[in-house]
Amino acid sequence: MTQKDEKEIFAWMDHQELDDVGEIELCQEEAADAAAWERIRKRTFSQLGMEIVGEKRLTEAKSRRNPGRRRWIAAVCAILILGTAFISLSPGALAEMQKVLQFIPGFGFVQPSEDSEHIAYVLPKPIDSIGEYGRITVEGVLIEPSVSQISLGGNHASATEVKNLVLMTEQGEYEFKRGSAAWGGNGPWQATYYYEGNIPDNGLGIVSIRFGNTLIGSIPLSKAATAEELEGFGSSDSKNGITVTGILTPLDGGTTKINLLTQLSGRQKVDSYGKSSIAEGLQLKLTDDQGRELELKEEKGFIKPGELLFDDSIGSKYYQVVIPAIRVIDPDAKPVKVTLPVPKEGKKEINVASQIMGFTIDFRSIERVDSESVRVEVDTHFDPEQPRTLQHYRLYGKRGQSAMSYSSELNEVTGAITEWLTVKPGQKEITFYIGEPQFVVKGSWVLSDMR
Amino acid sequence: MSGEEQQLVDALRHRLPSGLESLMEKYGDVVYGLVRRVLAGAGRTEDVEECVSDVFLAAWKRINEYDMTKGTLRTWLLILAKYAALDTRRKLLRHQVMQSFDGHAAAGASVEEKVLTKEASAELLALVHALPEPDKSLFYRRYFSYESIEQISQGLNLTVKAVESRLYRLRKWFKAKLGERRAE
Numbered sequence: 001m002t003q004k005d006e007k008e009i010f011a012w013m014d015h016q017e018l019d020d021v022g023e024i025e026l027c028q029e030e031a032a033d034a035a036a037w038e039r040i041r042k043r044t045f046s047q048l049g050m051e052i053v054g055e056k057r058l059t060e061a062k063s064r065r066n067p068g069r070r071r072w073i074a075a076v077c078a079i080l081i082l083g084t085a086f087i088s089l090s091p092g093a094l095a096e097m098q099k100v101l102q103f104i105p106g107f108g109f110v111q112p113s114e115d116s117e118h119i120a121y122v123l124p125k126p127i128d129s130i131g132e133y134g135r136i137t138v139e140g141v142l143i144e145p146s147v148s149q150i151s152l153g154g155n156h157a158s159a160t161e162v163k164n165l166v167l168m169t170e171q172g173e174y175e176f177k178r179g180s181a182a183w184g185g186n187g188p189w190q191a192t193y194y195y196e197g198n199i200p201d202n203g204l205g206i207v208s209i210r211f212g213n214t215l216i217g218s219i220p221l222s223k224a225a226t227a228e229e230l231e232g233f234g235s236s237d238s239k240n241g242i243t244v245t246g247i248l249t250p251l252d253g254g255t256t257k258i259n260l261l262t263q264l265s266g267r268q269k270v271d272s273y274g275k276s277s278i279a280e281g282l283q284l285k286l287t288d289d290q291g292r293e294l295e296l297k298e299e300k301g302f303i304k305p306g307e308l309l310f311d312d313s314i315g316s317k318y319y320q321v322v323i324p325a326i327r328v329i330d331p332d333a334k335p336v337k338v339t340l341p342v343p344k345e346g347k348k349e350i351n352v353a354s355q356i357m358g359f360t361i362d363f364r365s366i367e368r369v370d371s372e373s374v375r376v377e378v379d380t381h382f383d384p385e386q387p388r389t390l391q392h393y394r395l396y397g398k399r400g401q402s403a404m405s406y407s408s409e410l411n412e413v414t415g416a417i418t419e420w421l422t423v424k425p426g427q428k429e430i431t432f433y434i435g436e437p438q439f440v441v442k443g444s445w446v447l448s449d450m451r
Numbered sequence: 452m453s454g455e456e457q458q459l460v461d462a463l464r465h466r467l468p469s470g471l472e473s474l475m476e477k478y479g480d481v482v483y484g485l486v487r488r489v490l491a492g493a494g495r496t497e498d499v500e501e502c503v504s505d506v507f508l509a510a511w512k513r514i515n516e517y518d519m520t521k522g523t524l525r526t527w528l529l530i531l532a533k534y535a536a537l538d539t540r541r542k543l544l545r546h547q548v549m550q551s552f553d554g555h556a557a558a559g560a561s562v563e564e565k566v567l568t569k570e571a572s573a574e575l576l577a578l579v580h581a582l583p584e585p586d587k588s589l590f591y592r593r594y595f596s597y598e599s600i601e602q603i604s605q606g607l608n609l610t611v612k613a614v615e616s617r618l619y620r621l622r623k624w625f626k627a628k629l630g631e632r633r634a635e
Binding site: 160 | 468471473475479480481483485496507508511529542575595596598625626
């Protein structure tokens, strides 16, 4: 019996139209890591038109801005909905939230002084609870006159079956509806619940939450700090037109969290602050007051580009974060149409130039690999020494709307990109669209004296 | 079908994203493992991840085709995964020199497969399905899910030698049955 016999069986089996292969157990091998699952999950939901948002900034309420406090408001009036997939959300509620919520989970809410007659109550820092659905973290609470919000997270995704929760105060019980929710492949989840209406501010010092059959009690809320009170808090630095602010929050259990915030235009979002290297040498560095480098805790569950978690057993007085570069994605950039000639056979130098957001992309050559595929060499002129440089993009099919079947290979050292595209036999041209540019903005942003 | 699987199917048929998320959580590892084995030697990690994503997208889109009387949701998903992985492998191998995977056929049907009628092939498959245990599991683990001898050995709690020996006999049996059907 030879290897040929085995090949025959593989080939035969590969061509069977199977309805059932029996209830066999397959081998238990090492599963994909959390980062891989996050990528798979992100791609899957993205293909279904469900947006995965790593970090999202909601528009601040301009009427509440005070020019004198602009610097602080600019830094703090951003909402972080960390690693959240917006799967369902009442449009009306979202619009309302966008107007009024200026909320950072686990940190608080900036209360402009002119609105002091409308006191907002917040959760000063996240609290943990164990119950029916495992660990549940109350990540943030914001009680406001018109719309209130509670953000929860945990480690057992079945908790997302809970569609409503009840906030219990001295004044009564208030049912919050689920707005957005996200699940991770290995169990982590986050969800936001909202209440439209007025919750009396008497007796909001200690509240409880009923979540399914779990009671999360003794939740302390405090009045939101005003912008004046926060003046000088946190650390900001501006480079190349972008301000990055770091806000440090001590958590329970000796862990410290730093939220990194930016203000970008439109729907632009920071895809990476360099927690993982963006390109050679472009990785952020966290040090203590003695200049010792601190290691970031490994991320479990959702990837949160703007959140740094670390333990410091020595107890530094202050910390410094140096961010050499950030990578920004712009989903609003208008897709650009590209048409390339397809050779009958072999490789053809084409040098077709295109531009997206002012970045030049040169399609150097195209090679017909076989009757149904071509390989395209692309030069984005990636240069990390430039203030802004294009690193990657996304390809689309017709009119820049539909996803396109292709594979892409980025050389992280040279920045060169190779695209593998599908063509038909005899096809003479190929047309596609380039969108969602991912560009690297050079820093460095130095966030010092963070305490 | 278990209550949990029924809930999953219902959630998917009602287009609830939580159903897809639960499906990925429950069967993600087994799908990932199968896809990785089929693409071994042909694709990169990104190809595996993309293919796994495609499997769950297919499940989302085709859930109404799932027939619980034919098998469990897990089995249906594994069959989708196998087809998706084979499809991806064929595409990938167009780009590169044909590589053999651990002695497996890289792609394409053998001459025997091409001349075997659909009916004969179905009969042969029924015979495979009727094999006694552990031979049936051994056959599927090897030729459906591309497990290595070592993986099968661990999974079925047999020695490597025992697995090799049983596979040898199975190949011999298969060849004989194949010959009978070709002769017909």
